[in-house]
Amino acid sequence: MKTVIARAPGRVNVIGEHTDYTGGFVFPMAIELGVTAQLSKRTDQIVSMRSKQLPGDFEFNLSELTPGLVTGWAAYVAGAVWAVKQNLEISFGIDISIDADLPLGAGMSSSAAVECSVILALVTLLEKDVPMRELARWAKRAENEFVGVPTGSMDQVASLMSKADHLMLFDTRDDVIDLIPIDLTSADATFVVIDTRSKHELTDGSYAQRRDDCEEAAKILQVKYLRDITDLDNAIDSLISAGANNRIIQRLRHVVTENQRVLQAVAALKASNLQQLGELINQSHASLRDDFEVSCPELNLAVSIAIESGAFGARMMGGGFGGSTITLISNHLVETLKENAVVGFKQAGYLSPKVYLVTASEGAKIVSTHN
Numbered sequence: 001m002k003t004v005i006a007r008a009p010g011r012v013n014v015i016g017e018h019t020d021y022t023g024g025f026v027f028p029m030a031i032e033l034g035v036t037a038q039l040s041k042r043t044d045q046i047v048s049m050r051s052k053q054l055p056g057d058f059e060f061n062l063s064e065l066t067p068g069l070v071t072g073w074a075a076y077v078a079g080a081v082w083a084v085k086q087n088l089e090i091s092f093g094i095d096i097s098i099d100a101d102l103p104l105g106a107g108m109s110s111s112a113a114v115e116c117s118v119i120l121a122l123v124t125l126l127e128k129d130v131p132m133r134e135l136a137r138w139a140k141r142a143e144n145e146f147v148g149v150p151t152g153s154m155d156q157v158a159s160l161m162s163k164a165d166h167l168m169l170f171d172t173r174d175d176v177i178d179l180i181p182i183d184l185t186s187a188d189a190t191f192v193v194i195d196t197r198s199k200h201e202l203t204d205g206s207y208a209q210r211r212d213d214c215e216e217a218a219k220i221l222q223v224k225y226l227r228d229i230t231d232l233d234n235a236i237d238s239l240i241s242a243g244a245n246n247r248i249i250q251r252l253r254h255v256v257t258e259n260q261r262v263l264q265a266v267a268a269l270k271a272s273n274l275q276q277l278g279e280l281i282n283q284s285h286a287s288l289r290d291d292f293e294v295s296c297p298e299l300n301l302a303v304s305i306a307i308e309s310g311a312f313g314a315r316m317m318g319g320g321f322g323g324s325t326i327t328l329i330s331n332h333l334v335e336t337l338k339e340n341a342v343v344g345f346k347q348a349g350y351l352s353p354k355v356y357l358v359t360a361s362e363g364a365k366i367v368s369t370h371n
């Protein structure tokens with residue numbers, strides 16, 4: 001039976017956190033680690049799913065595919081099939097096998113990588129040619145409507161549309177993508193991800209709460225997106241006069257300053273000014289920690305260790321409340337950083353962190369197709 005294998009990468013986000021659901025700017029890149037989905041046609045209407053890394057085999061009939069049918073990792077796979085089914089007719093069952101070298105649940109968008117690899121493989125199995133930007137919308141629908149997490153679109157767009165040796169400046173309001181070359185090799189520097197292996201409770205609920213706070217601020221300020229706020233002081237005055245509480249003011253301040261930082265980071269990168277890029281990354285962490293309140297002790301420790309190890313900058317990455325940090329650091333300091341992270345986490349009584357060197361990699365692609 002016809003088989004298609006697709007691979008979608010995970011992503012890191014250099015700067016621009018918690019801005020993608022308020023029309024803001026993000027600055028991610030795909031990484032080498034990713035997820036591979038192998039899809040084979042079946043003669044019946046059954047979809048079977050298995051993962052090489054995670055336990056449990058799942059099976060369902062295409063006709064019973066609705067949100068809530070499965071949970072856990074299988075929901076990302078089933079959600080991807082569901083999202084394709086909302087747009088294209090699927091007239092056959094499918095055997096789906098997932099294999100990943102991307103660590104799952106570590107804040108490098110394994111969920112988006114699963115969705116994107118399955119969607120790309122399935123559309124290819126259906127012999128349809130759909131633009132990547134559209135596939136990213138379907139993947140986001142899988143996450144929002146099937147899995148039920150109200151994320152923005154950064155992860156899916158980065159996984160499907162990144163280019164090797166480039167960062168992606170994505171303007172989520174105007175839906176414009178600008179791929180900006182990055183050459184850290186000649187600067188003898190690298191991005192390092194520290195997976196703190198911590199995950200705090202209420203992750204999803206807290207993410208949704210942050211979104212609600214941003215929506216409340218936008219409603220009071222009568223703008224569609226917080227991205228549309230350019231005069232922060234004036235907007236804060238308006239929130240105060242409307243009786244908004246301090247939490248809403250903090251959320252607004254994070255989003256507005258973070259959007260400014262992304263644009264400054266683009267300029268710093270274009271000028272090959274890693275010192276300044278690092279400083280902006282540090283400011284982003286402080287804002288996420290103090291104003292947006294999505295950091296946690298493990299993430300703060302990983303950031304402090306990176307700074308003490310001589311990094312240009314470091315910050316928590318992704319939704320927060322656990323997961324990973326991203327650090328920009330000179331190559332000759334990487335070993336020191338690794339050692340300090342292991343020792344520092346041990347002293348604090350935390351699990352031993354995992355450290356990954358990441359480079360700007362190609363977005364999702366078809367690995368093979370055979371009949």
Ligand code: GLA
Binds near residue numbers: 020152153155318319
């Ligand atoms: C998660 C979401 C993204 C984005 C980040 C925070 O990774 O999937 O859409 O909102 O959190 O920047």
